[in-house]
Amino acid sequence: MALLKLPPAVRNILPTGPSVARLNLKSVLSVSGSQAPDFLHGILSSAVPTSNRPFFSAALNAQGRVLYDLLVFSDHSTNGRPAYLLEYDSHSYSSDAPSLHELLQRYVLRAKVKIRDVSQEYDSWASWGSEKDVEWDTERDWLFAESGAIEPVWPPTTSEDWPWGSQKHIIRDRRAVGMGHRLLFRKGDPPPQTSDHDIVPQDTYNLHRILHGVPEGHIDIVPSVAFPMDSNLDVMGAVDFRKGCYIGQELTVRTYHKGVVRKRTVPVLIQSSSRHKSTETEDIQEKFGTNIDIKPANIIEGSGPRPRGTGKLLSNSHGIGLALLRTEHVDGVASGDLKLDFTSESGATWSVTPWWPEWWPKRLL
Numbered sequence: 562m563a564l565l566k567l568p569p570a571v572r573n574i575l576p577t578g579p580s581v582a583r584l585n586l587k588s589v590l591s592v593s594g595s596q597a598p599d600f601l602h603g604i605l606s607s608a609v610p611t612s613n614r615p616f617f618s619a620a621l622n623a624q625g626r627v628l629y630d631l632l633v634f635s636d637h638s639t640n641g642r643p644a645y646l647l648e649y650d651s652h653s654y655s656s657d658a659p660s661l662h663e664l665l666q667r668y669v670l671r672a673k674v675k676i677r678d679v680s681q682e683y684d685s686w687a688s689w690g691s692e693k694d695v696e697w698d699t700e701r702d703w704l705f706a707e708s709g710a711i712e713p714v715w716p717p718t719t720s721e722d723w724p725w726g727s728q729k730h731i732i733r734d735r736r737a738v739g740m741g742h743r744l745l746f747r748k749g750d751p752p753p754q755t756s757d758h759d760i761v762p763q764d765t766y767n768l769h770r771i772l773h774g775v776p777e778g779h780i781d782i783v784p785s786v787a788f789p790m791d792s793n794l795d796v797m798g799a800v801d802f803r804k805g806c807y808i809g810q811e812l813t814v815r816t817y818h819k820g821v822v823r824k825r826t827v828p829v830l831i832q833s834s835s836r837h838k839s840t841e842t843e844d845i846q847e848k849f850g851t852n853i854d855i856k857p858a859n860i861i862e863g864s865g866p867r868p869r870g871t872g873k874l875l876s877n878s879h880g881i882g883l884a885l886l887r888t889e890h891v892d893g894v895a896s897g898d899l900k901l902d903f904t905s906e907s908g909a910t911w912s913v914t915p916w917w918p919e920w921w922p923k924r925l926l
Contacts, residue, residue, distance in 0.1 A: 581760055592645045607800060619631060629658075630776075634730050634745055648685055684750075688744060711795055730746065826875065827916065832914070853874055853903050855899060858899055901914070
């Protein structure tokens, strides 16, 4: 979406140069030991690199639904043994989803693995907008399955040009083009980017990832509810459909080969018809999980059949957000055949306009 079409409140706070933000409400687990790679490989949805390199992944339940989306950093090995730092949303676990520490611990059995909560030792940061990023953050090739699943195809790599980077405690954020880096630094030690980047609040980072169509954490990827492809985890590189057994593999692979991916998480523009927009905007910032109604665009309401299904509003701020929508509904709005809206608790009607991010894979017919 062109910058000029965004709400003024968004345009006014979006940084125009390199930016860095400290991210709150993130937890970090340390997983180390001689069998740490094999241990994680049997649990996570992506393949664990043979060498100690960072990557993006997810932990699923047995039914193939997402429990956690994870950034896995390479750590300093102890006595030459592999070590990883797993960063995840602190608020992901609920009565339906165990804590990540508990989840991993139940599968240790006799594996030579040590798991520690090191959240009090590290701060999570995000940086983006540097001109140096264009050296590696390029458009990628894609593999399209008949089901609608999509995988990034990385060129043959060495340890130095691994897609997610090769530095310890630093990840090239390849979930979407333009996302920048994710960083882990010791508590109280700011990263070097703070010296030549604008330091911005986390809300600005949230707007940055929403505009790039990147869902993250328990609001966008509801634990024990969301499916990997609905949450774009396949497109963002968190799912390996060819690796051996892992928790939740059966349903995920079956969907890839024999199912149909009907929903995706996309950015949306949220506009109110109310004259009191400042009050309504404050209200909508907390309304994640709201149902989005799908209606014909050019038919009087009630005069014809309603389109099938509804959407879900996810994280949102300043008039933009993410929404879980059927792909046919996103395309229907683009063609002018459908319109999307919802009604807030105050009775105001909000229109919802989705769009595909510029980087989104396009299948050439």
